[in-house]
Amino acid sequence: MGTLEDTVIYLDNAATTYPKNGDCLRQALEQYLTLGASPGRGGYDRAMDSEEAVTAVRTRIARFFGAGQDARVCFANNATDALNTLIQGLVSRGSHVVSSRLEHNSILRPLHHLHKQGLITFDLVPFDAQGFITPAAVAAAIKPETCLVILTHASNVLGTVQPIRQIGEICRAHSVPLVLDVAQSAGVVPIDMQEWDVQGIAFTGHKSLLGPTGIGGLVVTPEIDPLPSRFGGTGIDSLNLFQPLIYPYRLEAGTVNLLGIIALGESLAYIESRYEAAFLREVALLQQLRDGLRPCRRIRILALDELQDHLPILTCTVDGMASTDVGTILDGDFDIAVRTGLHCAPLVHADLGTFDNGAIRFSLGPFTTEAEIAQTVRAMSIIAA
Numbered sequence: 001m002g003t004l005e006d007t008v009i010y011l012d013n014a015a016t017t018y019p020k021n022g023d024c025l026r027q028a029l030e031q032y033l034t035l036g037a038s039p040g041r042g043g044y045d046r047a048m049d050s051e052e053a054v055t056a057v058r059t060r061i062a063r064f065f066g067a068g069q070d071a072r073v074c075f076a077n078n079a080t081d082a083l084n085t086l087i088q089g090l091v092s093r094g095s096h097v098v099s100s101r102l103e104h105n106s107i108l109r110p111l112h113h114l115h116k117q118g119l120i121t122f123d124l125v126p127f128d129a130q131g132f133i134t135p136a137a138v139a140a141a142i143k144p145e146t147c148l149v150i151l152t153h154a155s156n157v158l159g160t161v162q163p164i165r166q167i168g169e170i171c172r173a174h175s176v177p178l179v180l181d182v183a184q185s186a187g188v189v190p191i192d193m194q195e196w197d198v199q200g201i202a203f204t205g206h207k208s209l210l211g212p213t214g215i216g217g218l219v220v221t222p223e224i225d226p227l228p229s230r231f232g233g234t235g236i237d238s239l240n241l242f243q244p245l246i247y248p249y250r251l252e253a254g255t256v257n258l259l260g261i262i263a264l265g266e267s268l269a270y271i272e273s274r275y276e277a278a279f280l281r282e283v284a285l286l287q288q289l290r291d292g293l294r295p296c297r298r299i300r301i302l303a304l305d306e307l308q309d310h311l312p313i314l315t316c317t318v319d320g321m322a323s324t325d326v327g328t329i330l331d332g333d334f335d336i337a338v339r340t341g342l343h344c345a346p347l348v349h350a351d352l353g354t355f356d357n358g359a360i361r362f363s364l365g366p367f368t369t370e371a372e373i374a375q376t377v378r379a380m381s382i383i384a385a
């Protein structure tokens with residue numbers, strides 16, 4: 001593993017997981033140094049080997065997300081990049097999109113941008129007091145001109161994992177594709193696109209997939225065919241002055257991030273067999289944190305009455321204190337790293353009444369320990385005393 005100074009308690013895993021998996025990264029670097037050549041850009045052995053390595057990771061990703069044999073996997077820089085590709089590729093003039101008030105700016109901003117351009121309209125369904133979107137609310141928002149339902153699988157503020165199977169049934173009944181932002185959930189809870197009737201996902205490598213930054217992507221089933229929204233070299237069909245419409249080139253222009261892809265493949269191999277057990281451990285730590293903070297009168301924990309369907313994320317406020325001040329004290333006096341403010345999801349905070357002061361988010365990871373949680377509870381009790 002990568003090293004973090006011994007004294008620092010890192011509870012910002014929802015931003016990016018830490019420590020990084022040093023073994024996977026070193027193995028990936030070794031392979032990268034050996035392969036070297038640009039995948040899909042030459043008929044010589046090295047280039048073919050690189051292409052094979054990339055294809056193997058595509059296959060692993062499709063399997064990891066239960067996408068089926070005929071799924072298409074395209075790489076992107078991160079979830080934001082993949083979400084932009086999916087949204088722009090799936091809407092057209094006059095389209096209506098359904099999303100939610102739980103979303104991260106990586107969905108809200110593309111939707112607002114396209115709306116401002118006069119291209120689309122959209123509705124954002126609310127979430128309930130415990131941070132869940134109801135399938136009935138999604139059903140009520142779908143209109144005849146709805147071309148896409150796009151939702152976060154799990155809230156990055158509240159950690160709530162949404163009832164996607166039931167929402168998938170609703171979308172199927174209305175013949176509207178369902179696309180998920182799995183930036184937070186991938187690598188923490190199992191995801192099964194086929195079983196849940198999900199036609200597209202956008203993922204990022206550097207959070208709970210335990211890979212490096214700069215690599216992410218999308219997976220789509222043959223039921224949807226996003227149009228390309230960026231154009232350029234693909235290494236095939238070079239005479240064609242238009243973007244080839246076959247996958248993955250349709251949604252991948254330019255040289256792919258070979259080192260990042262190989263590293264992601266290594267980290268998937270690392271977590272595949274162990275992440276479900278890791279999740280149970282993290283939920284136990286979440287309970288320790290929640291139960292430890294509950295007696296503090298000035299601490300208000302947001303939407304965590306039940307631990308079921310929750311990622312290991314706890315967000316709270318301290319009465320009378322700005323969240324950034326709490327974060328600064330946690331960092332400066334206790335060496336605890338957390339994320340404060342609005343977490344790039346302003347509507348969640350608007351609806352929870354935490355817009356002005358923001359909130360303090362503790363996001364646990366596979367390497368968080370009981371002792372670290374105990375120290376965090378002590379630090380918060382002192383701050384809130």
Ligand SMILES: Cc1ncc(COP(=O)(O)O)c(C=O)c1O
Pocket residue numbers: 014015078079080081104106152154155156181183184204205216
């Ligand atoms: C729910 C959610 N979606 C999307 C993203 C964007 O991920 P990235 O910055 O890797 O593109 C994040 C990052 O925090 C997130 O929490």
